[in-house]
Each structure stands twice: as C-alpha cells, then as structure tokens.
Amino acid sequence: MLFRSQIYHQVARWQAALEADGLKAGDRVAVMLRNSPEWVIFDQAAMGLGLVVVPLYTQDRPDNVAYILNDSGCKVLLFGTHAQWATFNDVRDQLGGLVRILTVEKLPGAPDDPRLKCVDDWLPSDNSADRKAKHVERKGDDLASIVYTSGTTGKPKGVMLSHNNMLTNAYAGLQVLTVQSSDVFLSFLPLSHTFERTCGYYLTMMAGSQVVYARSVQQLGEDLQTMRPTLLISVPRIYERIWSGIRAKLDEGSPLKKKLFLLTVDVGYAMFEHQQGRGPWKASFLLWPILHKLVASKVLERLGGRMRAALSGGAALPGDVSRVFIGLGLPVLQGYGMTEASPATHYTVAGAERSGAVGLLMPSIEMRIIDPESGKDLPTGEAGEVWVRGPNVMKGYLNNPEATARTVDADGWLH
Numbered sequence: 001m002l003f004r005s006q007i008y009h010q011v012a013r014w015q016a017a018l019e020a021d022g023l024k025a026g027d028r029v030a031v032m033l034r035n036s037p038e039w040v041i042f043d044q045a046a047m048g049l050g051l052v053v054v055p056l057y058t059q060d061r062p063d064n065v066a067y068i069l070n071d072s073g074c075k076v077l078l079f080g081t082h083a084q085w086a087t088f089n090d091v092r093d094q095l096g097g098l099v100r101i102l103t104v105e106k107l108p109g110a111p112d113d114p115r116l117k118c119v120d121d122w123l124p125s126d127n128s129a130d131r132k133a134k135h136v137e138r139k140g141d142d143l144a145s146i147v148y149t150s151g152t153t154g155k156p157k158g159v160m161l162s163h164n165n166m167l168t169n170a171y172a173g174l175q176v177l178t179v180q181s182s183d184v185f186l187s188f189l190p191l192s193h194t195f196e197r198t199c200g201y202y203l204t205m206m207a208g209s210q211v212v213y214a215r216s217v218q219q220l221g222e223d224l225q226t227m228r229p230t231l232l233i234s235v236p237r238i239y240e241r242i243w244s245g246i247r248a249k250l251d252e253g254s255p256l257k258k259k260l261f262l263l264t265v266d267v268g269y270a271m272f273e274h275q276q277g278r279g280p281w282k283a284s285f286l287l288w289p290i291l292h293k294l295v296a297s298k299v300l301e302r303l304g305g306r307m308r309a310a311l312s313g314g315a316a317l318p319g320d321v322s323r324v325f326i327g328l329g330l331p332v333l334q335g336y337g338m339t340e341a342s343p344a345t346h347y348t349v350a351g352a353e354r355s356g357a358v359g360l361l362m363p364s365i366e367m368r369i370i371d372p373e374s375g376k377d378l379p380t381g382e383a384g385e386v387w388v389r390g391p392n393v394m395k396g397y398l399n400n401p402e403a404t405a406r407t408v409d410a411d412g413w414l415h
Contacts, residue, residue, distance in 0.1 A: 002037050007037070007040070007041060007044070008133055009131065010037075010041045011041055011044045011045045011048065011133045012045075012131040012132055012133040012134075013123045013124055013126065013131065014041055014042060014045035014123065015045045015048060015049055015133060015134050016123075016124050016131065017122050017123050017124060018045060018046070018049060018051070018076070019049070020124075021075075021076070021099055021100050022099065023049065023051060023075060023076065024049075024050075025049060025050030025051065025136050025138075026050060026051070026052065026143075027051050027052070027075050027076075028051070028052045028053075028054055028072045028073050028074045028075060028146065029042075029046050029051050029052070029053060029054065029074060029075060029076040029077075029078070030053075030054040030055075030056055030068070030069060030072070030074040030076065030077045030078065031043065031053060031054070031055055031056065031078045031192075032056040032057075032058055032060075032065070032077065032078060032079050032080070032084065033058065033078060033079070033080045033104065033191075034058055034080055034190070034213075035187045035188075035190065035191050035196075035213045035214070036080075036104075036213055037213075038078075038080075038104050038119070039191050040191075040201065042078055043191075043201075044133075045133070047144065047163075048133055048134050048135045048136065049134060049136055050136035050138050050142070052072075052143050052144065052145060052146060053144070053145045053146075054068065054069075054072045054074055054145070054146045054147075054148070054158075055145070055147060055191060055192035055197070056068065056148075056192055057190060057192050058080065058084070058190070058192075062087055062088045062090065062091045063090075063091055064156065065088075065091075066088075066091040066094040066095060067155060067156070068148050068156065068158070069094075069095060069097065069098065070094060070097060071155075071158060071398065071399060072146050072148075072158055072398060073097060074097065074098065075097065075098060075099045075100070076098065076099065076100045076101075076102070077095075077098055077100075077101050077102070078102045078103075078104075078119075079101070079102065079103045079104070080103070080104050080105060081103060081104070081105040082103050082105055082106075082107050082108060084103070085101065085103060085116065092113070098115060099115060100115055100117070100122075101113060101115045101116045101117070102116075102117055102118070102119050102122060103116070103117075103118055103119065104118075104119050105118070106118050106120070138163060139163075140162065140163050140164035140167075141162050141163075141164060141395075142162060142163060143160055143161075143162060143395065144161055144162055144163040144165070144166060145160075145161045145166070146158040146159065146160055146161070146398055147159045147161060147192075147194055147339050149339050149340075157397045157398075157400055157403055158397060158398035158399070158400075159339045159340050159394050159397060159398075160394055160395040160396055160397065160398050161194075161342055161394055161395070162395055164391050165342040165391065165392050165393070165394060165395070166194075166197075166198055166202060166342050166392075167202065168342075168364065168390075168391040168392055169198050169341070169342040169343070169344055169362075169391075169392040170198050170199065170202040170203040170206055171206065172344070172362045172363045172364055172365070172392070173198070173199055173203045173344060173347070173362075174203060174206055174207060175363050176347045176349070176360075176362065176363065177203075177309075177311075177333070177347070177350075178350070179203065179204070179207040179209055179231070180207065180209070181207060181208040181209060182209075182230075183204075183207065183209040183210070183230045183231055184209065184210045184211075184212060184227065184228065184229045184230050184231070184306075185200055185204050185209055185210070185211045185212070185229060185230075185231050185232070185233065186212055186214055186223065186224065186227055186229035186231075186232050187200050187201070187211050187212065187213045187214065187233075188214040188220065188232070188233070188234050188238065189233060189234055189235060189314075193314070194339045194342065194343040195233065195235075195313045195314055195335075195337070195343050195344070196233060198342060198343060198344065199233055199311065199344065200233045209231075212227045212229065214227075217238075217241070220238070220241075221245070221302070224302070224303050224304045224307075225302065225303075225304055227304065228304035228305060228306045229304055229306065229307060230306050230307060230308050230309075231307070231308070231309055231310070231311070232307060232310045232311065233310075233311045233313075234310070234311070234312060235312065235313065235314040235315060236312055236314070236315050236316065236317040236318065236321070237315075239310065239312060239317060239321050239322075239325065239332065240318065240321050242303075243320075243321050243324055243325075246261075246299065246324075260291075260294065260295055261295055261299075263287075263291065264291040264292075264294075264295040264296055264327065264328065265323065265324050265327035265328060266284075266327065267282075267284050267285065267287055267288055267291055267327075268288065268291070268292075268296060268326070268327035268328055268329060269323050269326055269327035270282055270284070270285070271285050271288060272326050272327070272353075275351075276351075276352060276354075292329070295328075296328045296329050299328055300328060300329065300330060303330070307330060308331070309330070309331045309332075309333055309350055310325065310330060310331070310332045310333070311332075311333050311334075311335065312332055312333065312334050312335070313334065313335040313336070313337065313343075313344070316334075316356075317332065317334050317355075319355035319356055322334070322353065322355045323355060326353055331350050331351065331353055332353060333347065333348040333349075333350060333353060333359075334348050334353070334357070334358050334359065335347045335348065335358055335359065336358035336359075339394075340393070340394045340407065340408075340414055341388060341390075341392050341393060341394070341414060342392040342393075342394070344362055344392075345361065345362055345365055345367070345386075345388050345390075345392070346358045346359050346360060346361055346362060347359050347360060347362055348360075361388075362390075362392075364390050364391060364392075365388055365389070365390035365392065366388065366389045366390060367386065367387065367388050367389075368386075368387040368388075368413065369382055369384040369385070369386060369387075370384050370385045370386075370387055370415075371384050371385075372384065372385050385415060387413040387414065387415055388413070388414050389411070389412045389413045389414065393408060393412060393414045394408070394414070396408065
C-alpha cells in the first residue's frame with residue numbers, strides 16, 4: 001500500500017528526471033501502462049510541471065500508437081515492460097520525436113536505443129527526503145490532456161481536455177454520488193479510458209478514497225473477494241461476465257437452487273419497483289428476509305460483501321443484467337457521456353435505477369434535444385440528437401478544426 005506522503009515523494013523524483021530530460025510546460029508525454037501507482041505518479045508529476053498527458057491503451061497497434069505520438073508531438077513514452085517496446089520494431093523509424101523511452105520493468109540487457117531506460121535507472125537517487133514536488137502555475141482553461149478516440153472511419157481524433165474540463169466533471173460526480181474517505185474503489189477499466197480516469201482517479205482523489213488495482217479479467221473474482229471494494233466502476237461487459245458466471249453455476253447445480261435464485265431476483269426486483277412507486281405490493285415480499293439470507297447475501301459476498309453500488313458506463317447495460325443485480329440488492333448506476341464531455345453528462349441516482357435509462361443531467365451542464373432534420377428543439381422525452389453545454393465540454397480536436405466545428409458549435413454546444 002502506498003500512502004499520500006510516499007506518492008508525493010515519488011512525484012518529486014519523477015519531476016526531477018523529466019526536467020533533467022529538458023521537458024517544460026506545454027510539452028506532451030505519453031503513458032502506455034496498465035493501471036498502477038506508476039500511472040498515477042507519472043500523471044501527477046507531468047501535471048505538476050504543466051506537461052500535457054497523452055494516455056494510450058496497452059493493447060493498441062504499434063502503427064496506431066506511432067500516429068498518436070506524432071500527431072500530439074510527444075517527447076516521452078512510458079511503457080510497462082520491455083516486451084511492449086519490442087513490438088515497435090516496424091515503426092521505430094516513425095518515433096524520431098521522442099527524447100526518452102521508459103519501461104517500468106528492468107531491461108533484460110543493454111538498451112537497443114540510446115533513449116531507452118528503465119525507470120529505476122532514470123530516476124534520481126531516493127535519498128533526498130526533502131525534495132518537493134513542483135506545481136507550475138496553470139490556468140483552468142490550459143490544456144491538460146489529449147485523449148484519442150477510436151473513430152469508426154479514418155485516423156483517431158485527439159480530444160483536447162483542459163484542467164477545468166476534467167476537474168469540474170469529477171467535482172460534479174461528487175455532488176451526485178456519495179463518496180467517502182472510507183470507500184474503497186476497485187480500479188478495473190484502463191486509466192486511458194476517460195470514464196475511469198475522471199471518476200475512478202480524480203474523483204477518488206478529491207474524496208480521499210482508497211483505490212486498489214485489479215490484476216486482470218481472469219482474476220477479477222479473486223480481487224473482489226480479497227480487496228472487498230465498496231464501489232466498482234466498469235463497462236457493461238464486466239457485469240455481463242459476472243452474470244454469465246452465476247448463470248453457468250446455476251445450470252450446473254440442482255433445479256431447486258436455480259428456481260430459488262430466480263425467485264429471489266423476481267421478488268427483489270418487484271420490491272424495488274414498489275419502492276419506486278412503479279409496482280404494487282405483493283405478498284411474496286414477506287419471503288425477502290429468508291431469500292436474502294439464503295441467496296442474495298451469499299452472491300453479494302462473492303463480490304466482496306461490502307459493495308454498495310456499481311457504476312456502469314461506456315455502453316448500454318442489458319436490461320436483464322441490470323435486473324439481476326438490482327433484484328439481489330446491488331444498485332447498478334448507469335451513466336452516459338463521451339470523451340468529448342470529459343466524459344459524464346448524465347447519471348443515475350442511487351435508489352432510482354431503471355433498466356434502459358441513464359438518469360438525470362449532471363450539475364452545471366445544459367441539454368437540448370434537437371430534431372436533426374429541422375434543427376428545432378424537441379420536448380424532453382422526444383427522440384432526437386442530444387446537445388450538451390458546460391465546463392466539461394472539450395477545447396476541440398487537436399489539429400482538426402473541421403471536425404471541431406462539426407462537433408462543437410459557436411455557442412459551445414457539443415452535438
């Protein structure tokens with residue numbers, strides 16, 4: 001476990017190394033790591049020096065990464081392993097803009113590129129306990145990060161997000177989701193995903209919560225039981241995976257156990273609908289204390305036993321999956337947004353979850369529903385194009401004024 005003072009000291013060391021390589025405010029640096037303390041330390045060190053962070057997915061194609069590094073003008077690239085660098089053999093001639101290439105893992109031998117170093121060899125010695133982290137003065141509208149979206153056609157677009165974009169969105173999240181310093185978040189989505197970065201990193205830092213990093217999809221079940229998180233942020237496929245695992249075990253077990261599980265979900269969900277004023281009281285509700293003891297509590301114990309809410313975003317959560325978790329007593333709070341909005345624009349209130357809905361508009365954000373043919377406003381509830389405006393809306397797409405103009409109009413509305 002790393003404490004705040006330890007992170008602070010490490011941030012100061014990384015800043016000293018970055019400055020020694022000639023980095024200055026406004027320069028771009030890229031991180032291609034799995035979720036880890038090093039990801040956060042690198043991000044904090046860069047932000048403190050006024051650098052612009054470009055997050056990359058660890059499984060992205062080398063040619064795509066090379067395009068992003070060149071388009072953004074990155075000078076530093078941080079890998080997790082030497083093996084990642086080895087996959088870049090075919091595009092190394094395209095990486096001339098980099099002044100430093102780093103790996104967290106020790107190098108197996110002499111570096112094959114003079115720019116390549118292991119982090120431990122690159123960082124200054126750890127004997128300066130009085131070293132202070134730096135905080136270059138920046139304005140809220142200054143560029144903080146460039147996040148590349150994988151478009152359906154053409155090259156990925158670099159979404160330019162300011163400090164205000166991400167921090168106001170994280171703060172808005174704290175206004176609608178109760179988060180305490182005693183909470184434990186299990187970080188599973190890649191930090192290169194803006195949903196995880198804003199809500200599972202900046203928001204938790206504001207709240208003073210603890211964050212633990214999941215090891216892998218395959219080990220998620222073990223991590224849930226070992227770390228016992230109180231909150232989880234993920235995409236629908238993870239909740240589908242959990243439900244799929246439960247269903248497989250039910251199919252392997254006795255018909256009675258399967259029938260009892262389905263009865264528990266039915267009763268639990270009917271109770272929830274009744275509490276929301278959307279369904280009648282039923283005599284079967286009297287069975288809930290025993291159903292909870294025999295079934296629901298045991299399933300939730302396999303998720304750590306302390307989880308009070310799960311957040312889902314990035315895609316629509318299938319209704320049958322949502323219904324199962326709600327029926328067992330675990331709120332799954334769906335949200336809506338996009339990278340260009342830093343990312344959250346809508347949220348679900350705990351206790352008011354509803355399948356097929358993403359909830360209410362986030363604080364400090366405006367919304368319009370527009371008829372795409374006439375361009376006129378439609379009443380709430382009508383089908384149309386969603387427009388939002390607020391402090392979370394991106395500065396634009398890097399090096400792409402045409403796409404920016406199509407996406408954010410002159411009045412600041414994100415289409």
